[in-house]
Each structure stands twice: as structure tokens, then as C-alpha cells.
Amino acid sequence: MSADTDQDDRDLKAELASPTAGHVGIPVDAICVGCGRMRVKRATPAEMDQSPQVDPTTLEALDLTSFKHVCHLCRSATWWNPVAVLTGLLESERGEQK
Template sequence: MSTDADRDLEERDLRAELEDDAAGHRGIPVDAICTGCRQVRVKRVSSDAITHQPQADPISLEASDLTSFKHVCHRCQTATWWNPVAVLTGLVRSERGDDE
């Protein structure tokens, strides 16, 4: 059974969101929700936000392994807190050149 979140992911172009400057330039690609406006976007999260084993392979991480992080929200027009909801392992593999 498909959830609303699954359908939202299918309708979004995650790769294009990742390439947008608004995602950031370094870090692990995650789907995150802005605590201000509740917008969900691809963002890059630094290793500082990993709660356990910062050197862990990003493929093995879960959203629960990450803490909230500050990043710009263009809708809110400010730097705000984002909560990771999923590590985008497909994008991580793609960036590393692994087969998806």
C-alpha cells in the first residue's frame, strides 16, 4: 500500500532538487522538512548532524541517525531548522557512481 509520502517522492524530481543551490553544496542528500513552513525538500546534511558514528557509510544511515540542522528555507526567507525524514540512498549511490 502506497502512502502520501511515497506518492510525493514519486512526483518530485529529487535529482533536480539536489542540483539546485538551495540544497547546499556538501553533505549527505536527505529529504528534510522545514520546521517553519513544513515544506519538504532535498537538502545536504553535514556529518556534524550524524548522531552516531560520523564516519558511517551514508548508505547505512537512517533519518533517526541524524539530528535537526539549520539551513536556508527560501519559502520562509530565513535560515531555519530542518528535520531529516529520509536519507536518499539512491542519490548517494548515484553521486558515488554505484549502480542503483
């Protein structure tokens, strides 16, 4: 499942722009296993058991494994389960970089 638009009154672009999302990697919508909070996070393909050369636009959330990232609500590094690859945000970023 890929997600390209805002969900449940969330501003996914703003979440991605936040430093809490991370600075490197593919934007994914993920859920913290500690508190259940859903946030946009960045994770590298390798962190999600994918080849570093993978085309992120071909990935589905079911292809990805959990990855460690900071949860500011839990106040620790915890596991996050990807629920969607945010291909729309990824493509808009690529367009801005050109």
C-alpha cells in the same frame, strides 16, 4: 527509511542539483519546521550528530537530528528534520564521480 525514487511528483535529482540544496553533505529529504515544506537538502554527518567517518548508506532518518539550513520560502535559516536518507541519489553521485 531511505528514498530512492521521485515522490509526489517531485524530481529529487533536480532538487539535489539545485544550489538551494547545499553543496556539501549527505542528501536527505527534510521538512522545514517553519513552513512544513519538504525539500532535498545536504547536511554533513556532524550537523546531524553523527561521526564524520560514518558510512552514509547505513544511516536511517531516525538516526539523525535536526540541522540548520536556509529555507527560501521562510526567507531565513531554520531547522530541518530529516525524514529520509536519499541513498539512491548518494550512490548515483558516487557512480558519476568514478
